Amino acid sequence: MNSGSPLNTYWLAETLRLREAHWGPLDDSRELRQVRASGADFPQKILLRAMLIGGREGIDRILLHWRQIARLTLAGMLLAAILAGAGTALGALGDGARPVNLLLAVAALLGLHAITFILWLLSFALDGRNTGAWLGRAWLWLTQKLARGPDSGLAPRALAELLARHGSLRWILSAVSHGLWVGAMLSALLTMLAVLSAKRYGFNWETTLLSPDTFVALTKALGWLPGLFGFAMPGDAAIRASDGLHALPESAQALWSSWLIGCLVVYGLLPRLAGFLASIFIARRGIASIAIDESLPGYAELRERLQPASEKMGIDAPAGHDGLAQGQHALFNGDDKPGPSMVGLELPPGLAWPPAPVPAHVHDLGVVDTGPQRKALLDYLHAQAPDKLLIVCDGRQTPDRGAIGLVAEAASLAGQTRILLLASPGNTQESRLPAWLERLAAAGISAGQAGTDTPAALDWLAASTPGGSAHA
Secondary structure: OOOOOHHHHHHHHHHHHHHHHHHOOOOOHHHHHHHHHHOOOHHHHHHHHHHHHHHHHOHHHHHHHHHHHHHHHHHHHHHHHHHHHHHHHHHHHOOOOOOEEHHHHHHHHHHHHHHHHHHHHHHHHOOOOOOOOHHHHHHHHHHHHHOOOOOOOHHHHHHHHHHHHOOOHHHHHHHHHHHHHHHHHHHHHHHHHHHHHHOOOOEEOOOOOOOHHHHHHHHHHHHHHHHHOOOOOOOHHHHHOOOOOOOOOHHHHHHHHHHHHHHHHHHHHHHHHHHHHHHHHHHHHHHHOOOOOOOOOOOHHHHHHHOOOOOOOOOOOOOOOOOOOOHHHHOOOOOOOOOOEEEEEOOOOOOOOOOOOOOOOOEEEEEEOOHHHHHHHHHHHHHOOOOEEEEEEEOOOOOOHHHHHHHHHHHHHOOEEEEEEEOOOOOHHHHHHHHHHHHHHHOOOOHHHEEOOHHHHHHHHHOOOOOOOOOO
């Protein structure tokens, strides 16, 4: 799962849904404008909103951290499985000082594997959806314990619920479990091959209750399937002679080595490898079918906000003083990319608008005062980003957080932005200009983008053709 895969996008949306269900909806007014302007269908708008808010709130970083911890945890468990497999093989063979008991060796190599594999197969007939994949569940639990931090508990829960809804969770956990067993079995096999190639081992069977005929039948039954894969099997005479009371030739010991390795490969490695590949295949099919369930709580409530039945377009001319421009009819003139535009922000009623004559090709967006007008302005800028935008503010007033936020967001939507701070020369209130510049700088507006020179600001804005290209 890389960060750009579709699964991670749906996982992010599910995590955000759970977070808002627990702690209430997040402020998404800015993101909603961008999502509405995308023109996508409703499920894609949900995903886009999740990506925008996830980036803002750091949820994407939480998921990235969780994936990194999950990979490290899986690597640690795989290393432990490899060491366990090698240790099991060395324990089953011993140090070579005494013959290897074949029954005990087979039990040590395949006993726990056989029990867990059979239980995994039986889990399909049980109610527990994840029964049988204990190593996979242990990996998920350990990752959750290690991935500490704010909202870290939501990440695995969101992933589990998302995968479970599409029938992939048990297969992901099964793939992890089988994959770890594959590592253990492969390690045991390579260890056995290395040890048997470097040292001389003797093999026999020891029993108090079983007759030689029983052991012959058991050996032949276990060796039948490996024999189909080409592993050499000892004959009846060699089996009967391996009771520890007779000396066996080296060729018979080699046959027992082949029989033991064949049992490990056919009954241990191959079933786990088949289970791993089947789990990966089915899990990938389930992941490919993941889609937004629009009926889920948290998603259904977004429909009216992300895809309203009707939406008001443009900025209404604010009621009030005569100084407001009447040129707002030019807002939606059909241009795909509007030319230079200017807008006033919370200017006092007695201030003339525009502050100076402007060329005809400059879009006069009027004065924005109220909350609905702010929203309409941002909706318009999302839909038709101008190449140049001049925002006129009253530099004599103390800048508030809302005004600075609106300036910053509007500036992020235009190609180039300048801020004109109107001030009265010699007025003591002009001391508020440093506060404006400081707060604008904190919002990402550089000092070169803000100033008090009205003619210079209008010249910069007018230095563009109606098509949007600059001229000398």
